[in-house]
Amino acid sequence: MNFDYLIIGGGVIGLSIARDLIIRFPEKKIALLEKEPDVAYHSSGRNSGVLHAGFYYTSDSLKAKFTRDGNKQLREYCYANNLKINECKKVVVAKDESELPSLFELDKRGKANGVDVKIIDEKELFDIDPNVKTFKHALYSPSTATVDPVEVNQAIKNELKQKGVQFFFGEAYSSRVDGNKIKTSKGNVIAAGKLINAAGLYADKVAKDFGYSKKYTIIPFKGVYLKYHGAEKPVSINVYPVPNLKNPFLGVHFTVTVDGSVKIGPTSMPAFWRENYKGFDQFSAGETVNILSWEAWLFITNAFGFRALAIDEIKKYNMKYFAGLAENLVKKLDVKGFDEWGKPGIRAQLLNVETKELVMDFVVEGDKDSIHVLNAVSPAFTCSFPFARWVVDNYVLKQ
Secondary structure, eight states: OEEEEEEEOOSHHHHHHHHHHHHHOTTSOEEEEESSSSSOOSHHHHSOOEEOOSOSSOTTSHHHHHHHHHHHHHHHHHHHTTOOEEOOOEEEEOSSGGGHHHHHHHHHHHHHTTOOOEEEEHHHHHHHOTTBOOSSEEEEETTOEEEOHHHHHHHHHHHHHHTTOEEEETOOEEEEEETTEEEETTSOEEEEEEEEEOOGGGHHHHHHHTTOOTTEEEEEEEEOOEEEOSSSOSOSSEEEEOOOTTSSOOOSEEEEOTTSOEEEEOOOEEOSSTTOSSTTTTOOHHHHHHHHHHHHHHHHHTGGGHHHHHHHHHHTTSHHHHHHHGGGGBSOOOGGGEEEEOOOEEEEEEEETTTTEEOOSOEEEEOSSEEEEEEOOSSHHHHHHHHHHHHIIIIITTO
C-alpha cells in the first residue's frame, strides 16, 4: 500500500494534520493509522474539553499563538458543524498577596498575546459569580469555553472520511522496514512519500526508529477529575487558581463542562507506564522499569520541584482531601458533593534527558521523509488546528 502521506495516531493532532493536508491537497492519497478501534481513545478524548484563551504563555512561545488562534478556530468549527459548546468563561483567582504578582503577569502575557483578558476586582467578580472568592483581584477571560472533545474528534474524522482520507483502525505501528516503509501490527506493509508521527504517548518510541528523539523521553502523568452531584452547583464559571509558572500544571480548578455539570481537577499523578489508566490494564514491565527509573531520579534530585509534586499528588487519592483543595477558590462548598471519579487521562509529557527538565512547549523533529510530533502538550486540543497548519508549513512542505 502506497500513500502520499501516512499519519500515525488518531488523536486530535493526527486528525488536524490530516485535515490541513486534505484541504490543501485534495488530490493526494492520505492514510491515518490508529491502534485503537476509533479516534480519540486517549488524551484527545479524555481531556477537560476546555478551549483555553492563551494567557498562560509568554509571547515568544508557540503555545501563545496557537492557543489564541486555536480558541477562535475551534469555536468557529463547533458553530459551523452544530457541535455543542458552552461559553462559560473563566476567572483566575488569588488566595493572598503573594499571588498577585503572578496574576498580573498572566494579564501582561495575555495582552501581549492579543488575548481578551482583564483584571477585575472583588465586586466585579461577585457580579460574575457570587460564590467565587479572590484576594483583591482576579483575572477574567471571556473567551474561555468548553466543548465535548470526543464529539469534536468524531466530527473531524467524519469530515476526513468524506474527503477521501483512508483510516486503518485497530492497527498499530510495529516497526520501520526501510525509508518510509513501515510494518503494522497486522503484518501489513505501508509506504508513504512522507510519514507524520503523531502517536502521542508513543511518539518518542516511533521517532527513535527514524533516528529522532535522541535527547527526549516521554514521562506519563495521570489526570483525573472529581464529578459533582450535590444539590446546588458551586460555580457557574471555570475557576482556576494562580498557577506555578515554573511547571506545566495549572493546579486543581473548577471546570463547567459542555453540559453544564461541574468537576474539579485534574490530578497530575506520575504514572508508572504509558497507559496506566486503571489497575494493571495495559501493564508493561519494560515501560515501568524505564519510567520509574526516571521518576526516582527526579524525586531524589527534586528537579523542578518534582518531590513535592509527587507527594502532594499521592494525597489526592483521598477524595475528601482532593475536594478540599477546591475550597480555597469559593466561599462555600459541599465537599461531599464531589463523589465520583471521572475517566482518567494520561498526559504525554516530554522530558529532556540532558537537562532533566520537562519541556513546556511544542517540539517537532524531522526531515524530508518523516516528521515527528514529540511534544503536543496541553493545551494541544485547543491548539490543534493552527498547530497542524504550522507543522505542514514548516515541516511537511519545507523539509
